[in-house]
Structures are given as structure tokens and as C-alpha cells.
Amino acid sequence: MKAITLILLTVFLGKSCSNEAQNDMENTTIQYTATTRGFFEKVVIINQKATISRDRKGVEAPQEIAISDADWKELVSAFGKINLEEIPNLKDPTQKRFYDGAAIANLKIRYQNKNYETVDFDHGFPPAAIEKLVNKIVSLAKEKE
Template sequence: MKAIGMILLTIFLGKSCSNEAQNDINNAVLQYSAMTRGFHLKVIITNQMATISKGRTPETMSQKQVKISDSDWNDLIALFEKTNLEAFPTLKDPTQKRHYDGAAIADLKVRYQEKNFETVNFDHGFPPAEIEGLVNKIVALTDDKE
């Protein structure tokens, strides 16, 4: 009888933890931006929706709002769960290409539990290792929606 109770308790706790993780990202706002003189990209993710802005001038500016697929959303949940937001200011950028116009200047901002977390600037396409999966997933969302 105790074994059945333990199994049911484990299943119940496991499901509540996964729902809690989804609620965590549902209550977060992720903003990725990359820019240089001729390139501008901004992606804002909130509650399974992505707003993708490209271009800076009226002639080149475009903005789309797209629903993130369930599989992509689940991937984002898993990656967000692994992200240490408190470490954002201390992340090390692996390359310095943005210093000589070799890459766009990028950053990731997260608004979560009434706090703002912002990374140091890094090269678009070369994020810090600690957030590489999350950033690459966000950028991949923009590629699918063109």
C-alpha cells in the first residue's frame, strides 16, 4: 500500500514540477536583439508568441507576430529551465568580432519575477556557452518565419 502511495505521490509531484516550469516561462519576457549599421533584429517572446522585428528604417522595417509551435515552445521551456539568470552580467563572450564590424552586437534580456536580467554584449551567432542553446533556439524561430 505504501508503495502505491509513493508512486502516486511521485507522479503527482513530477507533473506539478513540469507545469511550474511552463508557468515560469509563461510569466517571463525574453528579448533578443542584434544590430549593426546595416542589420537590425529584435525578437520578443511572451507566452508562446514571438514578435519579430527586422530593419531599422521605414523602408526596411518589418514586424511579424507569430505563434510558437508546441514543440519549439517545449524546447524553449527546457532551455529556459537550465538558464541561470543571475549569471547574465558575468557571462563571457567567446569572440570579439563586433569590435571590427565582423558581427552584429547582440544581447539577451529577460524580465522574470519582476526583475530584469541582461547579458553583456556578445557577437550575433556566437553567444556565451551558458546561453548558447537558448539564443540559438530564439534565432532559429526567426529563420522559420521568413
């Protein structure tokens, strides 16, 4: 009987944590920007919608897409594994952007009325702590090219 209770409690707590992460993501704004002289991409994610802009001057209207449930679950999972307080201290793994080998990328997260922003890093080479989240965001934008 104790074993069954323990299993049910574990399942219940596990579901509660994933729902909490999902609710947290619904009230979070994530902005990923990559730019260089001839390239610009800005992806803003708010509550299962992504707005993709490839025009730095803002002449063309940004493209808005709905994020599928499967992609949203991946984003929620990746977001849940990030320590937001560490984001400003993340080190860039490469410096290709210094010689035009990669676009300059940046990740900004607005969570519970507080902003978290990374230092600049190379587009395609994010810091390990945010790699899954950034790669998922980039893949969503590539689908709509």
C-alpha cells in the first residue's frame, strides 16, 4: 500500500512540475536575435506563438506562426532546465563573430517582470546551458524560411 501511495505521489508531483513550467512559459517572452552586415533574424516567442522578422529596418511585416504542441513541449522542457540567474554570466564557446565567421547572436528572456540577457555569442554556437532552447528557436525560424 505504501508503495502504491509513493508511486501516485511521485506521478502527481511530476505532473505538477511540468504544468508549472508550462504556466511559467505562458507568461514569458523569449527574444532571440542574430545579426551581421548581410543577415538579420529576430524571433520573439510569447505563449505558443512565434514572430519572425528578417528585416532589420521594420519595413516588412514580421511573420507570425503558431507553435505546435510538440515543439512547445520541447521549448518548455528546455526553458525549465535553464537557471535564469546564470544567463548574464554564460561564456561564449566560440568567437567567430569577431572576424565575420558567424552572426552575432543574443538571447533575452523576460520572466516575472525581470529581464535576463546573455552576452553576445556566435549564431549557431550558443553557450551549452542554453543550447537546446536556442537550437529549438532557430529550427522554428528555419521552418518558415
